[in-house]
Amino acid sequence: MQTKFGTGAELEFDIRRTVILSAYLKHWGMPEWRKILFDPDGEARIELYYFPASSEDVPARFATIGLSDCRYDVSGDRIDSEWVLALESDLGGESYERVFDYLADLLVHHIRHAAGSALPRLMPPSLLAPEQWTAKALLLDEPRGEDEELESFIVGDRRVSLVWALPITPSEAKRVSEEGIDRFDEYAEASDDSLIDPCRPDE
Secondary structure, eight states, X not given: OOOOOOOHHXXXXXXXXXXXXXXXXXXXXXXXXXXXXXXXXXXXXXXXXXXXXXXXXXXXXEEEESGGGOBOTTTOOBOOEEEEEEEOTXXXXXXHHHHXXXXXXXXXXXXXXXXXXXXXXXXXXXXXXXXXXXXXXXXXXXXXXXXXXXXXXXETTEEEEEEEEEEEOHHHHHHHHHHOHXXXXXXXXXXXXXXXXXXOOOO
């Protein structure tokens, strides 16, 4: 057997993963797959986890660990948040690999172009979105429908927030932009379509 000393950064990431993943496991069960993003110099690492739906009534979730330790390219500020993307159990007709790839593209775009963590935040419709989805834009906002325990995590002396990454349709994105998030919430409550159905009609 050989020994290896973990560097400060490695140990910090392991602690971050332990704190956040334990909360995910408690509320969402065991993840089925993981994808790891890292830059060539090893300065940044983001792990993406897929928590499959345990039944048709329970959302599938894709969640990050490590985004909170990254910094925005524009401002240099630490991001201090993780993302969760909740979908219906069939993932809108796409494979989990396809959703992983899309989420990875969104994360890279967010790190490179966002100026800060203010919510809500809109990303416009993108050709990178899964082909079968009508919800090709993205809304970042405070989480809906999650346990209060998941709203934030204490990692060392930092508070890490959980952010809802919600695929929305082009017309919904226009509504948020022109009328505000409160009007969007009213519209969503009155709609017969589920917000976690990425194939809902674009009305």
